[in-house]
Amino acid sequence: MTAADAQAEGSTATRSPIGVGSNNGAVQASIEPAIPPAPPHPPKQKRRRAWVIGGVLGAIAVIATMPWAIRAFNTVSTDDAYVNDHVTFVAPRVAGQVSAVLVDDNNRVRKGDLLVRLDREPYEVQVGIAETAVRAAEADLVAALAQARALAGQTRAARYNLEHAIQDVDNQIGLLHSKAATLAAQKATLAKAKFEYDRTSNLAGSGALSRQDTETFKESFLVAQAKVEEALQGVYQVRVSLGLSPTPESGDDLTKVPADLDQTFSSVKQAQMALIQVAAQLGVTDSLDKSPRQMVADFYNRDPDHNIDRIYAELEENSPAAKQAEARSAQARRSLDQAKLNLRYCDVVAEIDGVVTRRNVNPGNNVVAGQSVMAVRSVSEVWVDANFKETQLANLRIGQPVDLDVDMYGRRQRFQGRISGFTYGTGSTLALLPAENATGNFVKVVQRLPVRVELTDYDPDRSPLFVGLSVNASADLRRKPTGPGAGQLLQPHRSIAAGGEGLP
Secondary structure (H helix, E strand, O other), X not given: OOHHHHHHHHHHHHHHHHHOOOOHHHHHHHHOOOOOOOOOOOOHHHHHHHHHHHHHHHHHHHHHHHHHHHHHHOEXXXXXXXXXXXXXXXXXXXXXXXXXXXXXXXXXXXXXOEEEEEOOHHHXXXXXHHHHHHHHHHHHHHHHHHHHHHHHHHHHHHHHHHHHHHHHHHHHHHHHHHXXXXXXXXXXXXXXXXXXXXXXXXXXXXXXXXXXXXXXXXHHHHHHHHHHHHHHHHHHHHHHHOOOOOOOOOOOOOOOOOOOHHHHOHHHHHHHHHHHHHHHOOOOOOOOOOOHHHHHHHXXXXXXXXOHHHHHHHHHHOOHHHHHHHHHHHHHHHHXXXXXXXXXXXXXXXXXXXXXXXXXXXXXXXXXXXXXXXXXXXXXXXXXXXXXEHHHOOOOOOOOEEEEEEOOOHHHOEEEEEEEEEOOOOOOOOOOOOOOHHHOOOOOOOOEEXXXXXXXXXXXXXXXXXXXXXXXXXXXXXOOOOOOOOOOOOOOOOOOOHHHOOOO
């Protein structure tokens, strides 16, 4: 028997008991499952309605997502953004021992609030010493002015002596002319007496005159001759007193003198040197090549109105001794100001409004000038550093509005800002250890450029932002840039005048 015959026989043996007897049909019906009838085909109207409903739902979905799509194509955003602010490190300007610390970490302070106080006693002693030095310097100044006033008096006397010496020489020259005139008169008298004497001598020989008359004319002649000699000796005396020879070297004009004798005479020169010596102590220096008359004229020309009192008052005020005393007085006052300033520096105050952080000082500590004792972070000057990819920078400009979502506030608070500037270098180039791409193992990485975003609606009292908070920054390219430098990539050049004018 084959396998097919055996399978056919087994099947017949299995089915034969069911098919035997009157209940075969009922048993078979209970064993075989009921086959459901085929569903009828849906009508065309229902299929059309389904298509309409689907189309409407699709249109609604497109309309609903269209603003989002438009915004997505016109928005540049990044989640690599963080809150940043200014930080001021607090350091004393003078060394000393800390006597009190009035703030702690996280305390909010205002500009000018007292933070740390140093021991003031050593600096109060320095102020006292400086005040004593000021009083001593002021006394020295008074003494120097008195000395200058005395020198001014000596200068007046020396100037008078010089002028008097010039006048004396002029008087002597005048006296010389007077003596010469007297000599000429005496010579004329002598000539007349000689003529009379000669005439009477001839008459006396003829007996026309008596011997007594002849003696009288002879006496007159001799007297006239003596007076001529007396007048001549007087002329010689005046010439010698003027430093001249009794008789001129050339010619017989006894009144002939050098034209500048009143400027070169020894007494005049001596008075001139005395004036130069005294005036030099008042700070007046004149060249020795100047004539005495020119020196006196220049002295008067120091004042437009030739007011001698104003000239001497200025000389007293500007004398070297007075100036030195004045400089020492000013130096003492500056030292006093410095001592007072150091005393004020014992109070270390906040330079900005902010919050105290990094306190590392306690009462009793000894600190030195410039040592950082704490830091104050600003709560008002806050901005966001958004690190955009270099592929997102093409359409970003200064002044573009930026929506800022801070993770701390979530959807409850959205901050508004504007781009205020671009860092002139990517983060990798400005890092402490920039990447070295010249070693041959270069792998291109999309760079990020820090973009500074100023907050335009920030109120630290209502919604404070803390440094380092994560921010999602979105710049809508459809909105027009506003504010300073709007539409530019670089901020405009800021001109700062000499002397600090133009600084904020």
